[in-house]
Amino acid sequence: MTSPLIGQLIEALRCLPGVGPKSAQRMAYHLLERDHAGARQLAEALEAAVEQVGHCQRCRTLSEQALCAVCASEKRDRGLLCVVESPIDVQAILQGTDYAGMFFVLMGHLSPLDGIGPEAIGLDQLATLLDSGEIREVILATNPTVEGEATAHYIAEMVKRRAIPVSRIAHGVPMGGELEYVNSSTLAQALAGRQPIG
Amino acid sequence: MSAARSSIHAASLEEAFVLHSRPYRDTSLLLEVFSRDQGRLGLVARGARRGRKRLAEQLQPFAPLLLSWRGQGELLTLTGAEPAGPALLPTTGGLFSGFYLNELLIRLLHRGDPHPHLFDVYRQTLALLGQGTDEEAVLRRFERLLLQEIGYGLQLEREAGSGAPVAPGRLYDYLPEQGPVPAGEGESRGVRVHGQTLLALARDGELDAEGRREAKRLMRAALAVHLGDRPLQSRELYRRQRLL
Numbered sequence: 501m502t503s504p505l506i507g508q509l510i511e512a513l514r515c516l517p518g519v520g521p522k523s524a525q526r527m528a529y530h531l532l533e534r535d536h537a538g539a540r541q542l543a544e545a546l547e548a549a550v551e552q553v554g555h556c557q558r559c560r561t562l563s564e565q566a567l568c569a570v571c572a573s574e575k576r577d578r579g580l581l582c583v584v585e586s587p588i589d590v591q592a593i594l595q596g597t598d599y600a601g602m603f604f605v606l607m608g609h610l611s612p613l614d615g616i617g618p619e620a621i622g623l624d625q626l627a628t629l630l631d632s633g634e635i636r637e638v639i640l641a642t643n644p645t646v647e648g649e650a651t652a653h654y655i656a657e658m659v660k661r662r663a664i665p666v667s668r669i670a671h672g673v674p675m676g677g678e679l680e681y682v683n684s685s686t687l688a689q690a691l692a693g694r695q696p697i698g
Numbered sequence: 699m700s701a702a703r704s705s706i707h708a709a710s711l712e713e714a715f716v717l718h719s720r721p722y723r724d725t726s727l728l729l730e731v732f733s734r735d736q737g738r739l740g741l742v743a744r745g746a747r748r749g750r751k752r753l754a755e756q757l758q759p760f761a762p763l764l765l766s767w768r769g770q771g772e773l774l775t776l777t778g779a780e781p782a783g784p785a786l787l788p789t790t791g792g793l794f795s796g797f798y799l800n801e802l803l804i805r806l807l808h809r810g811d812p813h814p815h816l817f818d819v820y821r822q823t824l825a826l827l828g829q830g831t832d833e834e835a836v837l838r839r840f841e842r843l844l845l846q847e848i849g850y851g852l853q854l855e856r857e858a859g860s861g862a863p864v865a866p867g868r869l870y871d872y873l874p875e876q877g878p879v880p881a882g883e884g885e886s887r888g889v890r891v892h893g894q895t896l897l898a899l900a901r902d903g904e905l906d907a908e909g910r911r912e913a914k915r916l917m918r919a920a921l922a923v924h925l926g927d928r929p930l931q932s933r934e935l936y937r938r939q940r941l942l
Binding site: 614653658661 | 717756759796800934942
């Protein structure tokens, strides 16, 4: 039998992805038995983040400031806008590429069968941003899923109507991969989108 | 037969399409599937969103698949998936119409009722949309065949009641669930359509702009009877896109 407080902690830890009852129990006992300071730090960090982190006014990513670090930066190209589905995608692009423009984070994708329409992913806000005249080019980096493609298609229409150049990130064979293991849709896309060797 | 419904289901590499999927727990997917021989089914794809060879990449809508499953009751377990060809709808267009087809199938087919003919029609419809064939005509044809398949086929070539053949030049009031009656004076009691629109719908013929509008209104009214009050989300999105 666990005491009510320990039971509560175990239950609370289970909200984390990939954490089942067994690992939640291990985490709870580890924190209480061996790492009191770490536990306190975790509690404080969690509380502060949950209290203060909201959405950036401009790009909608998670941020405790009105403008996130990317949007507030003076060094980035403000005319270039990359549209992604989630804050994790922003991190992936920042860490993995030398992209120097701005972002817009949809916090999801269009999914008509789930009732997720344009407002739910902030497309009215994106329209306002596109109308501001600041944006010179838009790059669509939604996921290469059916819903991600539909979302890209929908936004592309919005952008084209404002006579702003718009492109979709390329689809193809992952670097370091083997053709044999690439799924057929990706392979078809990769062949269709082949590039001349200069 | 309700006894058969609760018995053990199993299938090995059966032709199927994913109609819809959503994340389930940390690594799994809940799939709504349309299979050729067992109709619409709910499947759980355990662990589909993790691992090196991610199953989720294959389990996309609009791509022909061979699926295996097993289980009991409403929700079965996916045990295998193989692609059976490239996606029929290219990413550049037709996706919104594709969502519409999928939503219709989810709303109008009962789980576990086989519709092999409709499955073939669905596959053919996706292929036509993918090739950029006249979208409206393709959708009208699918709607007509879907209604027919679920037992509510439209009477298009003969008048309701009298059974007299529909005349191309004549104006009719189409009464959903009954059929066309010659249009009377004043307000239409159903959907007002020309005879030639009804005949073109019945025979997959060409329609002019007015005929297309009539056909669309007619199909919408005919489907509404079976869809109930809840609006179709994909139709709303389609409409919004056209208004951009």
